[in-house]
Amino acid sequence: MTIQVKPGYDVDTVLTYPSRGNEAFAHNKSGLVIKFELEEGEFKTKYKRSEDNLILTVDMTLEEALLSRPVHIKTLDGRSININLDKMITP
Numbered sequence: 001m002t003i004q005v006k007p008g009y010d011v012d013t014v015l016t017y018p019s020r021g022n023e024a025f026a027h028n029k030s031g032l033v034i035k036f037e038l039e040e041g042e043f044k045t046k047y048k049r050s051e052d053n054l055i056l057t058v059d060m061t062l063e064e065a066l067l068s069r070p071v072h073i074k075t076l077d078g079r080s081i082n083i084n085l086d087k088m089i090t091p
Contacts, residue, residue, distance in 0.1 A: 011035075017033075054076075
């Protein structure tokens with residue numbers, strides 16, 4: 001069985017497939033219930049979800065913001081990338 005995880009699924013999403021769960025001889029097939037949860041660790045606290053948008057808040061010093069220094073982040077798939085700020089942030 002293949003299950004597609006669509007954009008918009010969050011921790012409140014529960015997928016239920018009747019008669020697709022455990023199969024045992026001389027018993028009715030049970031239902032398959034799939035629940036989503038966030039992985040424990042750094043991503044759970046850094047990334048927030050707002051509808052279909054994924055939001056990352058990064059702490060930086062005032063100097064870093066004023067000088068538009070690049071921001072180093074780790075993505076959900078484990079890549080490390082630098083994001084260059086194209087505008088100076090003003091207080």
